Amino acid sequence: xxxxxTAARIAEVIEPFNKNGIAIDETTSFAGDLxxxxxxxxxxxxxxxxxxDIIISMNQQAEIETYGQLIDAVTKLQG
Amino acid sequence: MNDMTPPEAAPADLFSKFDAMIETRRxxxxxxxxxxxxxxxxxxxxxxxxxxxGRETILLGTYNYMGMTFDPDVIAAGKQALDDYGSxxxxxxxxxxxxxxxxxxxxxxxxxxxxxHAMVFSTGYQANLGIISTIAGKGDYIVLDIDSHASIWDGxxxxxxxxxxxxxxxxEAMEKRLRRIPEGAGKLVVLEGVYSMLGDIxxxxxxxxxxxxxxxxxxxxxxxxxxxxxxNGRGVAEDQGxxxxxxxxxxxxxxxxxxxxxxxxxxxPKFEIMRLxxxxxxFTASLPPSVVATAATSIRKLMHAGNKRAHLWxxxxxxxxxxxxxxxxxxxxxxxxxxxxxxxxxxxRGAMMWEALLREGLYVNLARPxxxxxxxxxxxxxxCAEHSAEQVQIxxxxxxxxxxxxxxx
Numbered sequence: 090x091x092x093x094x095t096a097a098r099i100a101e102v103i104e105p106f107n108k109n110g111i112a113i114d115e116t117t118s119f120a121g122d123l124x125x126x127x128x129x130x131x132x133x134x135x136x137x138x139x140x141x142d143i144i145i146s147m148n149q150q151a152e153i154e155t156y157g158q159l160i161d162a163v164t165k166l167q168g
Numbered sequence: 169m170n171d172m173t174p175p176e177a178a179p180a181d182l183f184s185k186f187d188a189m190i191e192t193r194r195x196x197x198x199x200x201x202x203x204x205x206x207x208x209x210x211x212x213x214x215x216x217x218x219x220x221x222g223r224e225t226i227l228l229g230t231y232n233y234m235g236m237t238f239d240p241d242v243i244a245a246g247k248q249a250l251d252d253y254g255s256x257x258x259x260x261x262x263x264x265x266x267x268x269x270x271x272x273x274x275x276x277x278x279x280x281x282x283x284x285h286a287m288v289f290s291t292g293y294q295a296n297l298g299i300i301s302t303i304a305g306k307g308d309y310i311v312l313d314i315d316s317h318a319s320i321w322d323g324x325x326x327x328x329x330x331x332x333x334x335x336x337x338x339x340e341a342m343e344k345r346l347r348r349i350p351e352g353a354g355k356l357v358v359l360e361g362v363y364s365m366l367g368d369i370x371x372x373x374x375x376x377x378x379x380x381x382x383x384x385x386x387x388x389x390x391x392x393x394x395x396x397x398x399x400n401g402r403g404v405a406e407d408q409g410x411x412x413x414x415x416x417x418x419x420x421x422x423x424x425x426x427x428x429x430x431x432x433x434x435x436x437p438k439f440e441i442m443r444l445x446x447x448x449x450x451f452t453a454s455l456p457p458s459v460v461a462t463a464a465t466s467i468r469k470l471m472h473a474g475n476k477r478a479h480l481w482x483x484x485x486x487x488x489x490x491x492x493x494x495x496x497x498x499x500x501x502x503x504x505x506x507x508x509x510x511x512x513x514x515x516x517r518g519a520m521m522w523e524a525l526l527r528e529g530l531y532v533n534l535a536r537p538x539x540x541x542x543x544x545x546x547x548x549x550x551x552c553a554e555h556s557a558e559q560v561q562i563x564x565x566x567x568x569x570x571x572x573x574x575x576x577x
Contacts, residue, residue: 126543128542128543131314131333131335135334135335135341138344138345138348139344142348143348144309144330144332144345144348144349146309146330146331146332147324147330147331147332147333148330148331149330
């Protein structure tokens with residue numbers, strides 16, 4: 090799946106997690122802008138992993154701070 | 169100015185990162201509540217009673233499940249070892265720090281678990297830190313429960329493996345992650361028998377079956393089950409009939425055994441190499457001779473403690489029923505271990521309730537985030553086989569009065 094198609098599917102997955110309806114672009118940060126706590130992060134990561142049938146390890150999560158970085162990582166992880 | 173001139177900016181305070189916690193603590197203490205994290209036991213009278221703030225207090229937050237801390241045989245063994253071997257070893261297990269007592273306690277553990285190898289660490293924390301960080305290396309995967317103890321997480325962080333958590337006790341979530349691990353990668357599944365915050369147990373039978381079907385090695389931390397869960401007190405894996413499929417059992421001397429120290433037992437044929445490659449084992453001083461002597465004596469007595477086990481379970485069931493009847497919200501619907509977690513509405517009322525109980529003459533643990541799951545504030549009660557049936561009734565009465573005065577029930 091190319092980057093654009095991956096981004097479109099991630100946009101669908103993130104929708105129910107974005108409870109405050111914050112406008113999300115590539116530079117949106119999960120901790121800073123979305124203010125997610127660790128439980129929300131865990132549930133969201135699990136939802137992304139299930140959607141794409143991939144593993145995003147804690148080590149990889151540490152490198153993902155923004156929405157754009159997530160799209161890049163998921164695109165790459167699908168191989 | 170050349171490039172070598174240092175800038176004259178004020179130094180960044182490395183403690184700024186703790187400001188949020190400092191403020192939480194300040195505002196809690198500003199309400200006038202006693203600091204729940206600086207209690208002093210002025211005198212300890214028995215496994216279940218101590219003098220705190222000048223008054224006799226029932227201890228209900230010690231993890232001293234089997235009440236071995238004042239066992240006469242245990243005390244005598246410790247005194248004898250002090251006389252015979254001195255106050256400390258001043259050395260690593262692999263240099264001058266292995267005395268006869270260290271070997272003897274490892275023999276006691278091998279007998280207790282009926283396993284081939286036992287390795288004793290200076291604390292339970294170091295046992296998890298050392299074993300996990302050493303056996304799971306670069307390119308390997310650790311799959312672990314999200315509610316794992318800090319020592320497990322720190323072991324993951326210290327090693328080079330990929331760390332993959334799954335939702336607490338969620339068998340399907342664990343299996344999905346195992347299925348997605350690249351073929352050929354080493355896999356370690358890390359589970360606990362009893363999770364210490366809510367006192368719930370893991371469905372080890374099913375989880376270990378699945379872990380094994382994906383070719384994973386399995387490590388189970390049985391810190392909170394040793395001595396009283398399972399027919400021989402070997403823990404939840406024994407109770408569920410799957411101990412033979414556990415590759416590594418991690419345990420501690422600081423709970424049922426009644427002293428301090430940690431261990432790993434295993435049947436892995438190459439296990440002894442751990443003594444040379446596991447840094448938290450090598451680069452620290454070994455336990456004092458008196459500690460290993462008390463531990464060995466205690467462990468051997470725990471092999472024949474059927475009556476005490478039965479009484480501990482009775483205490484757990486009685487208190488669970490009483491607190492449920494009073495209207496408290498508990499961590500588990502049925503008592504699953506010797507831990508009963510009473511869920512508080514928030515930190516402030518949790519601290520008030522904790523203080524009200526202390527005034528009644530009862531000590532419990534106040535547990536709060538980040539140690540607790542889902543941001544909960546808990547009053548964690550751990551029962552002891554030495555609590556009398558009468559003490560358990562007294563405890564229930566204290567909870568009733570304190571709960572009503574704080575307005576929680």
